[in-house]
Amino acid sequence: MKNRINKIKELALKEMSEAKSLADLEKLRVKYLGRRSDLTNVLRGLKDLSKGERKEIGEMANKIKEEIESGIRNQESGIKKLKFSNIESREKIDTTYPGEKIKKGHLHPLTQVRYEIEEIFKSMGFLTVEGREVEDEFHNFDALNIPKDHPARDIWDTFWLKDGNLLQTHTSPMQIRFMKENKPPLRIIVPGRVFRYEASDATHESNFYQVEGLMVDESGKITVANFKSAMAEFMKSLFKREVKIRLRPSYFPFVEPGFEIDVSCPYCDGAGCRICKKTGWIEILGAGMVNQKVFTSVGFKKDKYEGFAFGFGLDRIAMIKYGVDDVRLFYSGDLRFLEQF
Numbered sequence: 001m002k003n004r005i006n007k008i009k010e011l012a013l014k015e016m017s018e019a020k021s022l023a024d025l026e027k028l029r030v031k032y033l034g035r036r037s038d039l040t041n042v043l044r045g046l047k048d049l050s051k052g053e054r055k056e057i058g059e060m061a062n063k064i065k066e067e068i069e070s071g072i073r074n075q076e077s078g079i080k081k082l083k084f085s086n087i088e089s090r091e092k093i094d095t096t097y098p099g100e101k102i103k104k105g106h107l108h109p110l111t112q113v114r115y116e117i118e119e120i121f122k123s124m125g126f127l128t129v130e131g132r133e134v135e136d137e138f139h140n141f142d143a144l145n146i147p148k149d150h151p152a153r154d155i156w157d158t159f160w161l162k163d164g165n166l167l168q169t170h171t172s173p174m175q176i177r178f179m180k181e182n183k184p185p186l187r188i189i190v191p192g193r194v195f196r197y198e199a200s201d202a203t204h205e206s207n208f209y210q211v212e213g214l215m216v217d218e219s220g221k222i223t224v225a226n227f228k229s230a231m232a233e234f235m236k237s238l239f240k241r242e243v244k245i246r247l248r249p250s251y252f253p254f255v256e257p258g259f260e261i262d263v264s265c266p267y268c269d270g271a272g273c274r275i276c277k278k279t280g281w282i283e284i285l286g287a288g289m290v291n292q293k294v295f296t297s298v299g300f301k302k303d304k305y306e307g308f309a310f311g312f313g314l315d316r317i318a319m320i321k322y323g324v325d326d327v328r329l330f331y332s333g334d335l336r337f338l339e340q341f
């Protein structure tokens, strides 16, 4: 019996010294101390021994049990220590190394251009005011000399709402709202979101942004020449280079005469390129001298005042400024595009 116990001890100590991992040690614990181990069997059989033997063998077996237990514990802490020793060199955590930068967002390119435009006009004495996206027929059309059933209404394909209101098709309604509240002299710009019931393609969206401008003073004080120079100044500040301006006659019911304005292509200086479709010019805005009918619709006396109004697409300006050839990119939400600005 003593031999048997000593054999167990020898073997256990030998295997323990060879164990390499915590899992190995756990196996040995089951093998030598578990319910089915030899040692447990010896202890279980003690009751069949004589009194003298029981004492002697019992003590011996218990002592060995303790030795094996403490041996396993020692091995365990040895293995754990080894695991964490030299961890600095093995895992190389350098706490002085700068952390990963959290990406910061930034303003959308259209917002950036809008702010820039507002700043330029502010420096020329223009106040920025905002209109509304849901408008009524009176401000969007009638007061701007576009009565019901007038063919000019076809210029603006309109989203009508069930209650008879509409989504503003241009920023011009704010001309009316502002002049109802303020007497000339006045100088305003009106950035705003506008809606047109049309299919979208590379240069058209059914929802886009416009900037309206209006400058009014007593008759005789504001001429087309003032308008031209204000526009030239604006374009120069915006595109950061000298640009030429060209007026072509055009028709909008709320101006008389009406123009469309082209700028010499800021990309190729008029030589002809992809952006200006080889023409050297880019059509940029609608404008004109305010029609007297607009003044009378806000309660001003006919011929008392004179002024100019203009409206341009913010998206279009942004496309030209950044050389973007598809307007839809601005609305795609694609970060690969947006992060370039």
Ligand code: PHE
Pocket (backbone or CB within 6 Å): 169, 170, 171, 172, 212, 252, 255, 286, 287, 288, 309, 310, 311, 312
């Ligand atoms: N409101 C016109 C449009 O959306 C642009 C415009 C504004 C034309 C002011 C003349 C004067 O097409």
